[in-house]
Amino acid sequence: MSDPEPKKTKVEVIKEASCGLRGSIADELADAATDHVADATTKLLKFHGTYQQDDRDLRTPRRKEGLGKAYSFMVRNRIPGGKITATQFLGELDIADELGNGTIRITTRQSIQLHGVVKANLWSTIHRINEIKLSTQSACGDVTRNVCCCPAPLRQNGLRDRLQEIADEIAVHVRPKTQAYHEIWIKDPQSGERQQVVGPPDEPEPDPIYGKAYLPRKFKIGLALSDDNCIDVYDNDLGLLGVTSGDELVGFNVLVGGGMGTTPSKKNCFPALAHRLTFVTPDQLLPIITAIILVQRDFGNRADRSQARMKYLIHNLGLAAFKAKVESYLSEAESICGVADGSLPRPLPAPNPVDVTRHDDHMGWHAQGDGKFFLGLPIENGRVKDDGPLRLKTALRKLFTDHVSNARLTAQQNILLCDLEEDQRDTIQQLLAEHGVVTVDQISNARRFAFACPALPTCGLAITESERVLPTVIGAVEAELSLLGLADEQFTIRMTGCPNGCARPYNADIGLVGRSADGKTGEGRYTLFIGGNLLGTRMNKVFKDQVPMSRIVDELRPVLVHFKQHRTAGESLGDYCNRVGVEALLQLDQET
The missing domain is CATH 3.30.413.10 (Sulfite Reductase Hemoprotein, domain 1)
Known part of the structure; x- marks a missing residue:
């Protein structure tokens, strides 16, 4: 009697039957009668670097009008080590303007995401990304994602x-062997067709690392x-x-x-x-x-x-x-x-005894060691856009058109402008100032070391806001730190709209994780974690749960007060919280 077939999730069945991640992607892209794809196809499209989403801000008004969801796609690049040329960055901006929502987002894994790409524009978006010699293959899905490296x-x-050389070697080595990506997204220059150049094979290409199910x-x-x-x-x-x-x-x-x-x-x-x-x-x-x-x-x-x-x-x-x-x-x-x-x-x-001893976000001006300089430019939550007096997208377009040849994206959602000459510094600083773009010396440490996931309105997993509200939360934290004389302290604040942890909240000094939303006001409630560190080598612990966004600073205030009063020389906020412990900090809260 043979052993029973091991239990598998629905996703596993879809992958195994996909013939090397092909499925019915090409046919569904060609179907102009629909603005979205089937659920099975959404699972396969992730391997090609895109998620189907909808604008959750529009769900209720569209439902009242008898309309369905406002579908669109997030498209993510694979950029090993965050290396990107001026031509590629400008190309991403152009694609966002012409086929997306007009913004790009630097991710926590040194990549770029485009949002608001409708189904009719999906093929053109991924195709054009490949034309500028970037790729979306394996940026998502059950494979090795973008390989990160110090930028x-x-x-x-x-x-x-x-x-960086090793990161590139690894990225090539772990890339899936299927030709599905090329067949679907990269047209044959001879045929001029956007459809698959050849039909799918009877069996997927052998892949010694991933097999049939990845x-x-x-x-x-x-x-x-x-x-x-x-x-x-x-x-x-x-x-x-x-x-x-x-x-x-x-x-x-x-x-x-x-x-x-x-x-x-x-x-x-x-x-x-x-x-x-x-x-x-x-x-x-x-x-x-x-x-x-x-x-x-x-x-x-x-x-x-x-x-x-x-x-x-x-x-x-x-x-x-x-x-x-x-x-x-x-x-x-x-x-x-x-x-x-x-x-x-x-x-x-x-293992060798060597371990992590230091963290550097590489912000500000630095000598490269080859006679040139780079400028680490903070980008709040990684979102590149023009918004009122802050014309970041316009500034970066001018910089990459006239002054900067290449850049690196960081795991803190920032950007390093590279290979700059010393005599360019004044020109670049003036251009940034004219467009309302702040440099690291013009922002607080609280804002410098904070970042968030996108969350609402596009992420289907989000429970609460994250990217759209973190600036407000940081503003309140800044005010409290200033009152306490702690404005110069360096510690991480990371926020996510759900527990999946895209913004790495669980090893931050302060982590804010979306937990629920008030049914009447919509205000988000968060689990508040404390006790991680800037080095990224220690997990934090739950301090309080279901904290309304408007009370985050109120709940942190007693901790900050006692940190100032009882810290040891040179002790960071996360180190202090870890040393004292959550139970003692909760008791201090009751005594305040």
Whole structure:
């Protein structure tokens, strides 16, 4: 009697039957009679870099008019390490103006999202992104997402350039082998047709890393240096922390099992920081990455998507057992990578003692080390738009047209303008001032280190506001800090409109996570977390739940007062909260 078929989610069945992520995407795009696609197709489109959404602000008025949802698509780029040329950035602005909602958004994974793309414009949007030599393939979906890496073009010792090269190598290595993306989105120049050049094959192309069903859930990889954890390396499924000796990159500590998403109603769901697994040399990197992905592919939970991230596999197995499974897959991984069997040691060694010691957001003017400069420019919540006196989009268009050749996007949703000459500084500063664009020396630290997810009105998972209200929350926090003489303190405030954690709230000094909304006023209520750190190496803890947005600062005030009074020399807000503990801070609140 044969074993019963393992239980699978609906998404798993869709992936397996998709013939290499093709499904009926091409046919549904060609159907001009509808403004949206079927549910199964939305699952496959994620692998191609796009989510179907609707404007939730319009749901009620449209329902009253007897209309359906106002559908549109979010389109996300894959930009390893956040590297982008002036031509590409200008191209993104043009596409947003002509085919989207006129704005672009820098993401927390060094990429760009376009919003408000209607179905009739979806093919043209993704096609044009490829024409400017960018891509949306694997920017979403159950595969390896955009590979993150320190974006700073600091060239004094070549370490960061080497990290960027490795990030590019990894991105190529983990890209799915299916030709579906090219067939659907990149037209044949000879035929001039936008439809598939050839019909789908009978079977999908063999993919030694992903197989037919790809991964159980999304998979994130990031690279950092110990003295510059600007990408939150411990938040990734697979973090690679560079170990150096002088100016030489000698290898990486491999970190596994990070992930910010959770479902509060399920006790077995939780956010997590990665575990330190092993140390490898640069030439051993692709095989170890491959082996880890293969273990997640074959043992990750495909019956329950809320338990499908690799952090849960490691939690259930234990780190030692997970490491043993990785070791058992090394030969297969070495074969896939084309290296000699046994190139990685068995058993895998312990991690190097090196760990994260510093965070740098790279804002302001910096010498690159090659005679040129870069300018780190803060962009509130990553949204590039013109809004009243702030004409950020116009300013960046002028800069990239006349003064800047290339840039880097950061994991804090900011931008680094690169390869600038010293005699350009005054011109650039004047242009920014004329367009109302502030530089880092003109904003508070509270605003500098804060960011939010998009949330409403486009994200289908959002429970509360995030991007649209965080500036108001920060304004209230700024006022309180100023009264207390704490305006110079550096700490992170991160807000999300739901528990999925896109803005990495669970290791911030202060995390604000959307919990519910008042049925009458619509005011959001948030879970308030405290005790993380700027380094990104410590999880925070729940301080208070169901806090109305209007009371966030009221609830934080006693903590800030006691922080000022009882901190030790040089102690940060997150360190203080972690040392004192939530229970003691709640008691202080009652005594205030």
